[in-house]
Amino acid sequence: xxxxxxxxxxxxxxxxxxxxxxxxxxxxxxxxxxxxxxxxxxxxxxxxxxxxxxxxxxxxxxxxxxxxxxxxxxxxxxxxxxxxxxxxxxxxxxxxxxxxxxxxxxxxxxxxxxxxxxxxxxxxxxxxxxxxxxxxxxxxxxxxxxxxxxxxxxxxxxxxxxxxxxxxxxxxxxxxxxxxxxxxxxxxxxxxxxxxxxxxxxxxxxxxxxxxxxxxxxxxxxxxxxxxxxxxxxxxxxxxxxxxxxxxxxxxxxxxxxxxxxxxxxxxxxxxxxxxxxxxxxxxxxxxxxxxxxxxxxx
Amino acid sequence: xxxxxxxxxxxxxxxxxxxxxxxxxxxxxxxxxxxxxxxxxxxxxxxxxxxxxxxxxxxxxxxxxxxxxxxxxxxxxxxxxxxxxxxxxxxxxxxxxxxxxxxxxxxxxxxxxxxxxxxxxxxxxxxxxxxxxxxxxxxxxxxxxxxxxxxxxxxxxxxxxxxxxxxxxxxxxxxxxxxxxxxxxxxxxxxxxxxxxxxxxxxxxxxxxxxxxxxxxxxxxxxxxxxxxxxxxxxxxxxxxxxxxxxxxxxxxxxxxxxxxx
Numbered sequence: 158x159x160x161x162x163x164x165x166x167x168x169x170x171x172x173x174x175x176x177x178x179x180x181x182x183x184x185x186x187x188x189x190x191x192x193x194x195x196x197x198x199x200x201x202x203x204x205x206x207x208x209x210x211x212x213x214x215x216x217x218x219x220x221x222x223x224x225x226x227x228x229x230x231x232x233x234x235x236x237x238x239x240x241x242x243x244x245x246x247x248x249x250x251x252x253x254x255x256x257x258x259x260x261x262x263x264x265x266x267x268x269x270x271x272x273x274x275x276x277x278x279x280x281x282x283x284x285x286x287x288x289x290x291x292x293x294x295x296x297x298x299x300x301x302x303x304x305x306x307x308x309x310x311x312x313x314x315x316x317x318x319x320x321x322x323x324x325x326x327x328x329x330x331x332x333x334x335x336x337x338x339x340x341x342x343x344x345x346x347x348x349x350x351x352x353x354x355x356x357x358x359x360x361x362x363x364x365x366x367x368x369x370x371x372x373x374x375x376x377x378x379x380x381x382x383x384x385x386x387x388x389x390x391x392x393x394x395x396x397x398x399x400x401x402x403x404x405x406x407x408x409x410x411x412x413x414x415x416x417x418x419x420x421x422x423x424x425x426x427x428x429x430x431x432x433x434x435x436x437x438x439x440x441x442x443x444x445x446x447x448x449x450x451x452x453x454x455x456x
Numbered sequence: 457x458x459x460x461x462x463x464x465x466x467x468x469x470x471x472x473x474x475x476x477x478x479x480x481x482x483x484x485x486x487x488x489x490x491x492x493x494x495x496x497x498x499x500x501x502x503x504x505x506x507x508x509x510x511x512x513x514x515x516x517x518x519x520x521x522x523x524x525x526x527x528x529x530x531x532x533x534x535x536x537x538x539x540x541x542x543x544x545x546x547x548x549x550x551x552x553x554x555x556x557x558x559x560x561x562x563x564x565x566x567x568x569x570x571x572x573x574x575x576x577x578x579x580x581x582x583x584x585x586x587x588x589x590x591x592x593x594x595x596x597x598x599x600x601x602x603x604x605x606x607x608x609x610x611x612x613x614x615x616x617x618x619x620x621x622x623x624x625x626x627x628x629x630x631x632x633x634x635x636x637x638x639x640x641x642x643x644x645x646x647x648x649x650x651x652x653x654x655x656x657x658x659x660x661x662x663x664x665x666x667x668x669x670x671x672x673x674x675x676x677x678x679x680x681x682x683x684x685x686x687x688x689x690x691x692x693x694x695x696x697x698x699x700x701x702x703x704x705x706x707x708x709x710x711x712x713x714x715x716x717x718x
């Protein structure tokens with residue numbers, strides 16, 4: 158220990174190299190993070206400014222600290238807010254119920270086909286998202302096979318029973334769109350589990366169910382949480398599914414933002430709704446980081 | 457007991473089939489002999505749309521815009537993402553956890569929020585929306601995915617090779633060029649492919665930032681109101697076949713280079 162403290166002649170070249178080496182990571186980060194700063198953070202700040210303005214397109218907008226803009230999210234647009242929450246929660250629960258066994262099957266029973274199965278899971282993404290959603294419109298159509306089958310087994314009323322233009326169709330579309338986003342993080346978490354732990358629990362006479370709930374499930378929780386985040390948040394902001402599979406009675410927050418920004422041109426309202434969604438995400442991510450840590454976030 | 461072991465594989469097959477149902481519908485309806493403007497009811501098999509895929513000149517134009525933007529956006533984002541991935545996987549530095557969080561946000565942000573905030577900025581700065589603004593937006597949402605893809609590859613390979621190169625008096629730049637870069641190349645290439653796919657497919661952010669320029673998804677959205685021409689399904693199917701081939705080719709190449717190493 159004392160050898161280090163002894164006044165050994167310091168090699169200035171080595172010192173400069175060490176200092177340079179310490180700078181390297183920051184130089185590597187600089188361009189990318191600068192990009193995120195300019196095109197991610199600054200727009201969000203600008204959105205915050207916009208949300209507090211008043212005025213209209215003709216007269217121009219002025220920053221008047223209109224906090225009331227945020228209130229209307231909970232008053233004027235309460236139906237859309239509640240629908241966004243409801244559809245998102247419903248879709249997330251169904252995706253979790255479908256995605257967990259899927260990830261489990263690939264991780265534990267995939268064998269040497271694992272990579273192929275993952276590729277197959279992601280392959281539908283290579284058909285444009287809009288076309289796949291429009292395909293659901295054909296599949297769930299009024300005289301289609303699905304609706305007729307549901308009528309036969311009595312899940313839908315025979316007269317005017319339909320799926321399109323209902324919340325169910327929107328949720329079905331969301332479930333389909335986000336299933337891989339739920340499945341992949343869970344798969345990654347399951348894949349990391351040391352198989353000898355499961356053998357050990359078997360040796361200690363745990364039933365498969367006990368082994369699952371005491372070993373597998375807790376260890377896969379990080380995947381479940383990130384899958385839930387990656388599904389619930391984007392689903393709450395989606396407007397494609399409600400637009401193409403729903404009707405005006407199924408509009409969500411995203412639809413309001415879209416129409417206010419692109420057709421009605423009411424920037425302050427649109428910005429305040431958009432920002433409310435963003436705030437929900439910040440809260441979710443903070444909770445996640447506190448429970449799981451930041452290293453797993455983008456793994 | 458035996459039938460219970462079969463349950464999971466059966467479920468797996470069913471779930472994958474479910475994922476492919478809309479894909480099969482898209483492909484099937486590119487062969488539909490539809491009458492009138494709408495292509496939603498099966499009316500018989502025809503090859504006529506495949507023989508005349510660009511009957512609507514808007515399709516090829518939009519497709520061209522999409523491909524050029526995807527190429528550029530994926531390239532820029534892959535470079536930026538690779539640099540960040542190197543920093544995260546190879547160095548310990550202050551601000552590491554903040555960087556992780558900052559990178560996760562664009563992945564978790566709903567597309568409406570990202571699109572509307574960018575449009576808000578462009579409006580405030582009086583920047584006209586068009587080709588450039590779409591490109592800037594696409595780079596933004598690809599970066600984090602590029603970081604994740606490349607980082608997974610860097611973490612997986614042997615650090616000692618780099619140390620060996622340094623021991624043999626290669627400087628940092630030579631080590632990077634001759635050792636690190638060739639090793640992470642499959643990851644970089646995968647990041648580019650993923651970025652390309654994300655860009656070509658994007659609708660929401662593009663819709664906010666595109667102004668009057670049309671990418672393929674923006675064209676489809678507009679066409680959905682007046683009835684989608686079956687040629688859109690032809691283009692979708694062709695895109696699917698091309699990208700699947702590219703992906704399979706890439707996987708084979710990766711396997712072969714892995715075998716060579718072993």
